[in-house]
Amino acid sequence: MTARVLTPETLRNIVLVSNPAITPDGGKILYTVARINIDADTYESSISLLDVATGFEEPLQQGPSDSCPIPAPNGRHYVFIRRVERDRKQRGQPGLELRFASIDRPGASRLIARVHGLVSVSWSPDSLRLAAAIPVGLPDEDVKVVETLPVWFNGKGFIYKTQVKPFIVDVYSGYMEEIKLDDVKWMQVADIAWSPDGRKIAVTVSRVMEKPYLRDLYVYYLDEDRAELVAEKLSGFGEIVWSPDSRYIAYLGHRRERGFATHNKILVFDTEDRGSEPECLTCSLDRNAVNTANSDVRFSSCLKKLQWTRKGILFVASDHGRAPLYSVEPGSEPTIVIDPGEGVVDEFSATPDGARIAYTRMTATEPREVYVSDGGNARRLTRHNDTWLSRYKLSKPEKFVFKASDGVEVEGWILRPPEGVEEKGWVLYIHGGPKTMFGYGFMHEFHVLAGRGYTVVYTNPRGSDGYSEEFADIRCRYGERDYQDLMEAVEYVIERYRLPRDKAAVMGGSYGGFMTNWIIGHTDLFKAAVTMRSISNWISMYGTTDIGWYFVEDQICCTPWRNFEHCWEKSPLKYADRVKTPTLIIHSNEDYRCWLDQALQLYTALKLHGVETRLAIFPNENHDLSRSGKPKHRVKRLQLILEWLDEHLAGKKEEEKAGREAGNA
Numbered sequence: 001m002t003a004r005v006l007t008p009e010t011l012r013n014i015v016l017v018s019n020p021a022i023t024p025d026g027g028k029i030l031y032t033v034a035r036i037n038i039d040a041d042t043y044e045s046s047i048s049l050l051d052v053a054t055g056f057e058e059p060l061q062q063g064p065s066d067s068c069p070i071p072a073p074n075g076r077h078y079v080f081i082r083r084v085e086r087d088r089k090q091r092g093q094p095g096l097e098l099r100f101a102s103i104d105r106p107g108a109s110r111l112i113a114r115v116h117g118l119v120s121v122s123w124s125p126d127s128l129r130l131a132a133a134i135p136v137g138l139p140d141e142d143v144k145v146v147e148t149l150p151v152w153f154n155g156k157g158f159i160y161k162t163q164v165k166p167f168i169v170d171v172y173s174g175y176m177e178e179i180k181l182d183d184v185k186w187m188q189v190a191d192i193a194w195s196p197d198g199r200k201i202a203v204t205v206s207r208v209m210e211k212p213y214l215r216d217l218y219v220y221y222l223d224e225d226r227a228e229l230v231a232e233k234l235s236g237f238g239e240i241v242w243s244p245d246s247r248y249i250a251y252l253g254h255r256r257e258r259g260f261a262t263h264n265k266i267l268v269f270d271t272e273d274r275g276s277e278p279e280c281l282t283c284s285l286d287r288n289a290v291n292t293a294n295s296d297v298r299f300s301s302c303l304k305k306l307q308w309t310r311k312g313i314l315f316v317a318s319d320h321g322r323a324p325l326y327s328v329e330p331g332s333e334p335t336i337v338i339d340p341g342e343g344v345v346d347e348f349s350a351t352p353d354g355a356r357i358a359y360t361r362m363t364a365t366e367p368r369e370v371y372v373s374d375g376g377n378a379r380r381l382t383r384h385n386d387t388w389l390s391r392y393k394l395s396k397p398e399k400f401v402f403k404a405s406d407g408v409e410v411e412g413w414i415l416r417p418p419e420g421v422e423e424k425g426w427v428l429y430i431h432g433g434p435k436t437m438f439g440y441g442f443m444h445e446f447h448v449l450a451g452r453g454y455t456v457v458y459t460n461p462r463g464s465d466g467y468s469e470e471f472a473d474i475r476c477r478y479g480e481r482d483y484q485d486l487m488e489a490v491e492y493v494i495e496r497y498r499l500p501r502d503k504a505a506v507m508g509g510s511y512g513g514f515m516t517n518w519i520i521g522h523t524d525l526f527k528a529a530v531t532m533r534s535i536s537n538w539i540s541m542y543g544t545t546d547i548g549w550y551f552v553e554d555q556i557c558c559t560p561w562r563n564f565e566h567c568w569e570k571s572p573l574k575y576a577d578r579v580k581t582p583t584l585i586i587h588s589n590e591d592y593r594c595w596l597d598q599a600l601q602l603y604t605a606l607k608l609h610g611v612e613t614r615l616a617i618f619p620n621e622n623h624d625l626s627r628s629g630k631p632k633h634r635v636k637r638l639q640l641i642l643e644w645l646d647e648h649l650a651g652k653k654e655e656e657k658a659g660r661e662a663g664n665a
C-alpha cells in the first residue's frame with residue numbers, strides 16, 4: 001500500500017499561525033491565521049482571538065488579508081495591518097492599511113493610515129497614539145533616475161527614493177507627525193519604542209547612506225520636542241526595548257566584531273549616564289540572540305524580538321538547531337524560561353509582569369501552533385494542523401554528530417522516506433546564510449522529498465548559526481572549512497547509514513546555492529544538483545545584491561578593485577569548466593539579493609561546457625520564492641525539483657527513453 005505522503009500540493013493543507021500577541025492582563029491572545037489557497041494563488045489571512053482560560057476562539061477580523069494584531073496597553077484596543085488590492089492605475093499607491101479596532105467588536109475596524117509598509121510600531125502607554133517607523137516615498141517611475149543607495153531591495157522593489165522615518169500617529173484622528181531627530185538628510189529607521197513612563201521615544205536609525213549598517217540610538221523627549229544621541233555606530237538587528245522604569249534601553253545587535261558573522265547580543269544602555277559603556281547581557285552565552293532556524297511555513301509577524309518585563313528581558317537564541325526562549329537581567333546570566341525541547345520558540349509576547357508568555361512553537365514534524373506558559377507550565381492552545389497531519393505519514397529526522405577532521409563537532413540530521421515509500425536515493429541539502437541553521441524548523445520541502453523516496457541529509461557546517469561566534473565566522477574562507485565539513489558529513493552518512501554513494505544529489509538555496517555550485521566544481525560525487533537563488537560570481541554580485549555593497553567585501557574579503565583575484569578564486573564560476581554534474585538552476589527574476597545574472601552566467605557556462613543543465617526562471621518572484629512565493633509557483637518549483645531528481649537518481653529518464661524506444665520498435 002502506498003503511504004499518504006506530503007507532496008508539492010499538500011502546501012494547501014498547512015495553516016500558518018503567527019504573531020501571538022498577548023493582552024496586558026494575560027487573558028487573551030490575538031494572532032494571525034493564514035492559509036495557502038493554491039487555486040486562487042494567494043495567501044488568505046485573518047485575525048483570531050483566543051481566550052487563554054477556556055481555549056475558546058473567535059474570529060476578530062475575517063480577512064482575507066488581515067495580519068499583525070498589536071494590542072494596546074489598555075487591553076481593549078488593537079491595531080492591525082490590512083493588505084489592499086490595487087489595480088494597475090493605483091500602482092505606487094500604498095498597499096497597506098493600518099487599522100484600529102476594539103477587541104470586543106469582532107469585524108469592526110477603522111482606518112488610521114494608508115502606508116507602503118510598517119517597519120515597527122509601539123503603543124503609547126495611554127493607548128492613544130503609536131510611535132511608528134514608516135517607509136515614505138516609494139517611487140513608481142517608468143524611467144528610474146537614481147542618485148541614492150541602495151537602489152533596490154528584495155521583496156520591496158526599487159526603493160531608491162524610500163526612507164523609513166519615525167512618526168507619532170494618533171489612532172483616533174489618524175493625524176501623523178514626523179519626529180525630528182536631527183538635521184538628518186537621509187534616514188532608515190530600524191526600530192522605535194515608546195517608554196513606559198510615556199515621556200520618551202527611542203529610535204534606532206541608519207543615517208549614512210553609504211554605510212547603512214551603522215545605526216545610531218536616539219532618545220526623543222516628547223515634553224521638550226528634542227532628540228539626544230545615546231549611542232553611535234551600532235550594527236545588527238537594531239531592535240530596542242525600554243526597561244520598565246524607563247531608564248535603560250536594551251539594544252539587539254553588536255559592533256561588528258566579526259563583521260556579518262557577529263552574533264546579535266543584548267546591549268543595555270543607561271540613558272541617564274551618557275557615554276557609559278553598555279552592558280552586554282548575552283556575551284557569556286556566545287549564541288546569536290535571534291532565531292535563525294530555517295522553515296518554509298512561516299507567515300509575517302510584527303512582534304518584537306525583545307521584550308523587557310518586570311521579570312527580565314526575554315529573547316530567543318539559536319542553539320544547536322533549537323531556539324529556546326531566554327530571560328536575562330542586567331548583572332545576571334541568561335536562563336532558559338521556555339525550553340521547546342526538539343523545537344523552536346518562533347515568536348513570543350509576554351504580559352508586562354512577565355507572568356504569562358504567549359508563543360508559537362514548531363518542530364521538524366509540526367508547523368507552528370500557539371502555546372502559553374505561566375511560570376514554567378507550558379500548554380498548547382491551538383491545533384490547526386492536527387487533522388491533516390494525522391492523515392499523512394511524516395518521518396521524524398534523526399540527529400547525528402560527527403567529528404570533523406580538525407576535531408570540531410558538526411551536527412546534522414537525516415530524514416528517511418516514510419515507511420512504505422520506496423527509497424530512490426538521497427540528497428545533501430545545504431542551508432543559506434551562511435549564518436542560519438537547520439534543526440527543528442518545519443520544512444515542508446524536506447517531507448516532500450522524503451515522501452518521493454529521497455532521504456534528506458542536512459547539516460550545520462562551519463559558518464552556520466546555533467553555535468559559537470567563532471563557529472559562524474568563515475569570512476574570507478568560503479568554500480574551505482565549510483566545504484570540508486559538508487564533504488566529511490557526506491562520508492560520515494554514507495558509512496553510518498549505508499547510503500548509496502552512487503545515488504546522491506546536492507542542493508541548496510542562496511549561500512546553499514553558492515555551496516552547491518562550488519561543490520559541483522570540486523567533486524563529481526553527486527549524480528545531480530539543484531542550485532537555487534544561488535551565487536556563482538562574487539565580482540558581479542558586488543554592487544548588485546540588496547544586502548549592501550559591503551557584503552562581498554566583508555564576507556569574501558575582496559572587491560573588484562582590491563584582491564580581484566581572490567573574488568574570482570572564490571567564485572564557483574571559475575570552476576564551471578570542470579563541472580560534470582547534471583544541474584537544475586532555479587532563480588526568480590526579481591531576486592535582488594542574488595540577481596538573475598548569477599544564474600544566467602552559471603547556466604551559460606554549464607551549457608557551453610556540455611553539462612546537462614536546465615534553467616527555470618520564475619516571473620514576479622524574489623529571493624523568498626520557496627518560503628513566500630505565489631502558491632502555484634511554489635508547487636511548480638517543488639515539481640521541477642522532484643522531476644530532476646527522478647530523472648537523475650531514480651533513472652526516470654532512462655526508463656522513459658527505453659519505453660519510447662520500445663514503443664517505436
Ligand SMILES: CSCC[C@H](NC=O)C(=O)N[C@@H](CC(C)C)C(=O)N[C@@H](Cc1ccccc1)C(=O)O
Nearest residue numbers: 260432433434435436509510511512545547593594
Ligand atoms: C545582513 S544578513 C547577511 C546575509 C543574509 N544572511 C541571512 O541569512 C543573506 O541574505 N544571505 C544570503 C546569502 C548572501 C546573499 C550571500 C542567504 O544565504 N540567504 C539565506 C538565508 C535566509 C533565510 C531566510 C530569510 C532570509 C535569508 C536564504 O535565502 O535562504
